[in-house]
Structure formats: structure tokens, C-alpha cells
Amino acid sequence: MFSLLPQKMPEDTIFEHPLFGDKISSTFPRRFQDISNIREVPDHQEVFANPSRDESLIFELLEYKPDVADNGSATWFLQDLAREQDAEGCVVIEQSGVLKAPGLMYRNTLPVISTAVGQMTISKGRQGREAQNLVKVYLANLRVKGVETDVLITAYEPIVINPLSESTDTVGAGVAVPASQAGCKPMDEVFKLAVTSFKVCDWSLF
Numbered sequence: 001m002f003s004l005l006p007q008k009m010p011e012d013t014i015f016e017h018p019l020f021g022d023k024i025s026s027t028f029p030r031r032f033q034d035i036s037n038i039r040e041v042p043d044h045q046e047v048f049a050n051p052s053r054d055e056s057l058i059f060e061l062l063e064y065k066p067d068v069a070d071n072g073s074a075t076w077f078l079q080d081l082a083r084e085q086d087a088e089g090c091v092v093i094e095q096s097g098v099l100k101a102p103g104l105m106y107r108n109t110l111p112v113i114s115t116a117v118g119q120m121t122i123s124k125g126r127q128g129r130e131a132q133n134l135v136k137v138y139l140a141n142l143r144v145k146g147v148e149t150d151v152l153i154t155a156y157e158p159i160v161i162n163p164l165s166e167s168t169d170t171v172g173a174g175v176a177v178p179a180s181q182a183g184c185k186p187m188d189e190v191f192k193l194a195v196t197s198f199k200v201c202d203w204s205l206f
Contacts, residue, residue, distance in 0.1 A: 012184050019059055057191075060152040078092065088121045093136075099112065104144055118137050119136050120135060135157060135158050140195045
């Protein structure tokens with residue numbers, strides 16, 4: 001008897017990925033490819049993408065922003081991201097309070113985490129607003145104050161692909177097929193796994 005349920009793809013098995021020269025690690029599915037193998041990526045970023053679904057997962061190490069309050073910091077960074085990408089219609093769907101991250105404690109300074117989820121319309125690469133896609137964006141801000149660093153983990157999930165977007169070359173135009181229907185781990189689960197498994201292996205990075 002054949003199952004009608006979507007089958008889990010081999011590339012969707014989870015894997016602990018080394019980041020920033022093996023000094024940090026995070027766990028997420030193999031379907032996300034290291035973009036640095038294709039193009040240059042800034043030193044403060046690690047970028048992974050699944051071209052077949054137009055999904056991406058980005059890790060960033062930024063200088064700590066003391067003027068941004070812990071409560072709602074993820075929302076601040078999400079809105080800042082929307083401004084940087086010239087996004088339209090950024091709507092915050094949900095946000096968490098401040099969570100503690102004991103696994104990232106450094107010299108008795110306890111990091112805090114906040115998360116936010118939003119929707120916005122953004123263009124791929126250098127395309128203009130006429131080619132904007134509607135995407136769901138998941139963002140976590142890990143505030144590692146002991147080393148004066150704001151870590152951002154951001155996941156992008158397409159909702160509607162614009163017919164003029166270059167994304168149509170791989171995923172087609174219109175409403176994106178949900179990951180669960182394609183036999184893949186849903187993006188919200190990918191995001192949570194990447195955040196909760198994030199760990200610093202060598203503090204000399206900072």
C-alpha cells in the first residue's frame with residue numbers, strides 16, 4: 001500500500017553546521033546550501049539558501065547596540081531590516097518577550113534572546129519594486145553583552161512570488177507551496193531549531 005503523505009527528502013535531514021570558521025555552530029536541514037561557495041559573503045555573515053524553494057537562513061554578528069532595549073529588540077531589528085531592503089508593508093505578526101540563554105553565558109554575563117515574525121514585500125537582488133515578493137521573515141536577536149555583540153538569525157520564507165521576480169526561474173509565480181506539502185521541515189521549525197541549537201564553540205572569535 002502506497003502512502004499519500006509527503007515523503008521526507010534526504011536533503012532535509014538535519015545537520016550541525018559549522019559557522020564562522022568552526023567557532024560557532026547551529027543545526028538545520030541539509031537542504032540549505034552555503035552561499036559562500038557560490039558568491040562572496042561579508043565576513044560578519046553566514047548565508048544559507050534553498051534555491052528550489054527560495055528560502056534562506058542568515059546568521060549575522062553585529063556590534064552591540066546599547067540604545068536598543070532588550071524588550072522588543074528583535075522587532076527593532078526586523079523593522080530596521082525592512083528599511084534596509086526597501087521593503088513595503090512590513091507587518092509584525094508576533095513577538096516574544098525576553099528569553100534567557102544560559103548556554104551562551106560568557107564571564108557570568110547572561111545573554112538574552114527575543115524573536116519576532118513579520119511579513120513584508122521585498123525584491124530579489126537588484127530588482128525593483130515592481131518585482132517584489134511577499135515573504136514571511138523570522139528574526140531572533142541573541143544579545144551577547146559579555147562580548148558586546150548582537151547576533152541575528154533571520155529566516156526568509158516566500159508566501160507569494162511575483163511573476164516579474166527572478167525567483168520564478170526556480171519556484172514559479174503565485175502562491176508558494178508550503179514546505180509541509182513538499183515533504184520538507186516547515187520554516188518556522190527550521191528557524192526554532194537554528195536558534196535553540198546555536199552555540200559558541202570558541203569565544204576567541206569575538
